[in-house]
Amino acid sequence: MARNKSKNAHILIVDDDPLVKYSLEELLSLEGYPVKSVYDAESALATLQSTPCDVVIADINLPGVNGFDLLTAVKDKYPDIVVILITGYGTIEDAVKGIKLGAYEYITKPLNDDEVKISIERAVEQKNLRLENLELKRKLAEKFQFENLIGSHNEMQKVFHLVSVVADSEATILINGASGTGKSTIARAIHYHSRRKEKPLVEISCGALSENLLESELFGHVRGAFTTALTDKVGKIEKAEGGTVFLDEIDTLSLRLQVKLLRFLQDKKFERVGSTDTIHSNVRVIAAANRDLARCVGEGEFREDLFYRLNVVSMRLPLLKDHLSDIPTLVDHFIAKYNKINSKKVRGISNEVMKRFLSWPWPGNIRELENTIERAIILCDGEHVGFDLLPDYLHANDKIETSDGLVPLEVALDIAEKKAISKTLQHFKGNRNKTAEFLEVNRTTLYQKMKRHALLDVNYKET
Ligand SMILES: Nc1ncnc2c1ncn2[C@@H]1O[C@H](COP(=O)(O)OP(=O)(O)OP(=O)(O)O)[C@@H](O)[C@H]1O
Ligand SMILES: [Mg+2]
Structure with a gap:
């Protein structure tokens, strides 16, 4: 019989009905799984203490300790074990209760062999995915260890010290710094040093999307909220549940979204676009701004109350120079x-x-x-x-052209592109929608090009 990775999973069957117990044991052994079986919850817990196990498949109606309590005990002691519940009565209430308590799935008697096999395969797959995911997260966390953050200069040391002090708190953090100074890197380091590190870190570039798209990206929407909303959409804040949401380029947020974000920060509540159902959320917010946010407040572009909400802890990353x-x-x-x-x-x-x-x-x-x-x-x-x-531009002192004014085509195109974008932004006083429309590129492309040409920090409203 072909054995794949999932067939190495150890299975423990818990059922007081000898017929079910033996037939399941036979079915799964023939499938190639290492299987053990017991009659009750107490024996199951005793077995788990001494034997490796990946999946427990247990009847709800067991003598003594029932299947739900067994499930709770297993999840408590061995959170990595996947539990599948079996019942002879198949009430929907039992299904809901089992799932709420952390069961992976719920199958009803009389058992169908194929259903059992598929269910086990899926459970093992899910467990493997979860472990792979944890491993990936561990690797990511390693990558954002302080050892990988370089900076002995006093200003950088101050930032690292602050990160180590506040990472594990729940404080909202504002990171100010010009393009490429390390804002996203620091935001990730904070998340991976916080108690939320096992939960998602969801990043969103506020400047890359138009106001409406950004709103539904952040808060989600319900079907029919607007013409193109054909299905419900879960927003990034919901996706980050339990973890951290990193709002990059917060200084580009429209005043209307600033209000919505403020309410969210104050009450940890929001509604999906087009819905009146309030969603409670548990996420930590880290925000970053390329421009000086306090100055944006002074210029009436950023709400003062939101600024103070975000600015609970703030850090400024120095320019490399x-x-x-x-x-x-x-x-x-x-x-x-x-x-x-x-x-x-x-x-x-x-x-x-x-x-x-x-x-x-x-x-x-x-x-x-x-x-x-x-x-x-x-x-x-x-x-x-x-x-x-x-690159050529590093050859000259501080200008891009060589002394004879000749440059390779790629450099020439690059210079022209930067000039065109910069000029158009200036013309539209920094309005990215209008600039993108005029240049006939979409807003995300404009954003990426601005990033590449280090134009994100420029305040076009001043000129
Ligand atoms: N302290 C550091 N030590 C080592 N590498 C760093 C450090 N800070 C930043 N980097 C590296 O520099 C690059 C730019 O950093 P990052 O993307 O965090 O900057 P940013 O401020 O978020 O830029 P932007 O404003 O364009 O979003 C990344 O590839 C990152 O790995
Ligand atoms: Mg960044």
């Missing part, structure tokens, strides 16, 4: 990262390159440095990154 002393360590860190990804053996950068790095203004901050290293590692054949592997 203000912590140049971290560059050598960052460079080593990124070389190691991209050596691994590209199977390269680059050992470092030339003195000339380091000198250039230490005098460059880094408008795109740590991300720009990372991209520069990534590109150099891909191009590098030797052990050291020389000046020739730097």
